[in-house]
Amino acid sequence: MKKEFKKDQILGAASAIFSQKGFHQAKMDEIAVLAKVAKGTLYYNFSSKSKLFAATVTQGLNKIMTQIKEELESDLPFMAHLKGLISCIVRLYISHSEVSRIYANEMSSSIDDQVLVEIKEVRKEFIQFIEDILKTGEEKGYLKPLPHHLSAMAVVGMVDTLCANHLDHPAGSPVEQIIDTIFTILSTGLVADNSFNA
Amino acid sequence: MKKEFKKDQILGAASAIFSQKGFHQAKMDEIAVLAKVAKGTLYYNFSSKSKLFAATVTQGLNKIMTQIKEELESDLPFMAHLKGLISCIVRLYISHSEVSRIYANEMSSSIDDQVLVEIKEVRKEFIQFIEDILKTGEEKGYLKPLPHHLSAMAVVGMVDTLCANHLDHPAGSPVEQIIDTIFTILSTGLVADNSFNA
Amino acid sequence: MKKEFKKDQILGAASAIFSQKGFHQAKMDEIAVLAKVAKGTLYYNFSSKSKLFAATVTQGLNKIMTQIKEELESDLPFMAHLKGLISCIVRLYISHSEVSRIYANEMSSSIDDQVLVEIKEVRKEFIQFIEDILKTGEEKGYLKPLPHHLSAMAVVGMVDTLCANHLDHPAGSPVEQIIDTIFTILSTGLVADNSFNA
């Protein structure tokens, strides 16, 4: 119990520092100080900086996915459900800015191959999660038959970019507008109705 | 002339290494070796690693934007024009994998604030470039009136994610399918026509 | 009794690990695991790594000396006695490879001066033990009058090197040949009889 407490303390600090400075500029010393443990304790609990990073991302994304699942257990009409999903993802993405910043920024090849694989695994799970929702929608006849994997990534890509931008410029577009824009694109596209004759 | 030649040689090498390994794992030694110049020459031409990085990204994105502009100077009907735009961006993104990998991966806060600003500037230009196209489309009545900046970012986000994935798994979905999916989403959305009554 | 049992368990594990990896690469964690006790228990029984090391070596060499003494309590003719001694040392040295490896390898200055002194003390005792045997042999007229201390060290040096080599390459020369070679050198030297006129 005590041990898990320390681990959480460390993950919290790591999450804060990694999201603020990125993987490479985050220093283990710094994380230790913020977590109020000795540097050795970091290594006692996570065998390397990379592993700590992986654990941070994994824990964060899992939390988000769990929350999304909880919020979506509803019986709304599909369109409302879709809007709910988008709204939910965007809001969680923004409120868990720590994780999402990391997630958006550090998919680079800069980290141990070993660990990168681990992180990509979690990202894959997240995309799969979206993909499953889209698939269900299609099976029920609510969605067009498109390659699920690609549409799922498209959704994630849109959300990623718009939310990352919002986190960078919080004073920019309000969250509601972001959600609306994504919802509109996903439901009817960008194109005006009369254009299809052009 | 000789001088510009060396600079290009360096930028070429830097582009290759940065895209392959990311900013932090790219070593100046390595770049020097690949560029076939001495390490000192790197510093003679670019005052720091960060500046070299910024120059690499800037040059790359500018090349891409120039090419897009060239390819789009046509008088096709709008829908064809839109599809052309998407197709063009996707193909360039993939063929300039060196730049786009960097672009997708290193927007993080891991680099000098100074330089990060510089890079984000170029990215902003790119988004602005898309935004202008969307704006024109709207003014001509082809596109729905949405917040341009947000839709532009949504477009870029989709392209980013799908192309990055394609570069990671070239054997996955074919480029044509990627283009189609993006085009379909942007033109009509994901939702099946009959769903709007649900 | 229970206590002594634990101590022995620890000394056994320590002996195995130290001989396998040497003082510095042996980790206390490792020894604890092999001894099936908690790390704290190591420190409860031996105040430091160095002390544990010293205890390991001391116990080992004492065991060997005791065995040699037991095996040599005989009334054979001197030459047989000498051969017996050599044979006995070599065989024990090889069968107690754990101790002898340590003994041969870690006489370096790398360990606490304090502890090094302690270990050298045991080694001195061992050499003294050989020296006493040689002295007796001389007094009885069996051996040439040579500086005992030096000849004792010469004997130990030969045995050390040849046995260490045998432990490294068990498939090399058979033990019998090693014993014979040492015995021949010690009894008649390397030089052929007719060479003394040369």
Next chain:
Amino acid sequence: MKKEFKKDQILGAASAIFSQKGFHQAKMDEIAVLAKVAKGTLYYNFSSKSKLFAATVTQGLNKIMTQIKEELESDLPFMAHLKGLISCIVRLYISHSEVSRIYANEMSSSIDDQVLVEIKEVRKEFIQFIEDILKTGEEKGYLKPLPHHLSAMAVVGMVDTLCANHLDHPAGSPVEQIIDTIFTILSTGLVADNSFNA
């Protein structure tokens, strides 16, 4: 030229420190200070501490072997030649105390396997060198037919132990006595002539 100078400077300092403190207690900082170069320069010239250690030992033993070869290019009668050899080895061993201390103390398994192999290689060369001399002596009928490899190691073992002891206690037996003892053992053995009837 400048570069080789720095390398020599480093090897000199490394030799001094390693022989004084052993591999593990020697700190790279210390060596850098003594060599009057920056720590980075150590790593610029030798890729790791282990490699520096290996280079130090190799260079030292090679110097010794070269000197022995030079000193032995004579046409003395065999017995004089043998005594010359022993005398030469002992004196060089003692005068190059830096190398020989390292050589005697750090054959342990404490260092990278990789590097240990390298060092053992040089030691093997040294033993081979002695072996060749013994072999020639036997072929010319001066020496008894014994397993060369074993006798060579026996010689080296004796020298090792006696010289190491002399370096530890310089006030003990004088060098001449050490040489005489080894020579006597090698030429006629320890055993008194009349013992063979016992």
Next chain:
DNA sequence: TATGAATGAGATTTCATTCAT
């Protein structure tokens, strides 16, 4: 008596940057 999570000093190593040539 025994435990093992926590510690933190200190070691090796890296690499962007400089500057004499």
Next chain:
DNA sequence: CATGAATGAAATCTCATTCAT
């Protein structure tokens, strides 16, 4: 203009030791 040997600050990680339980 170009070079590359030299630098040294700073980062990650190790592990003997401690101490509350």
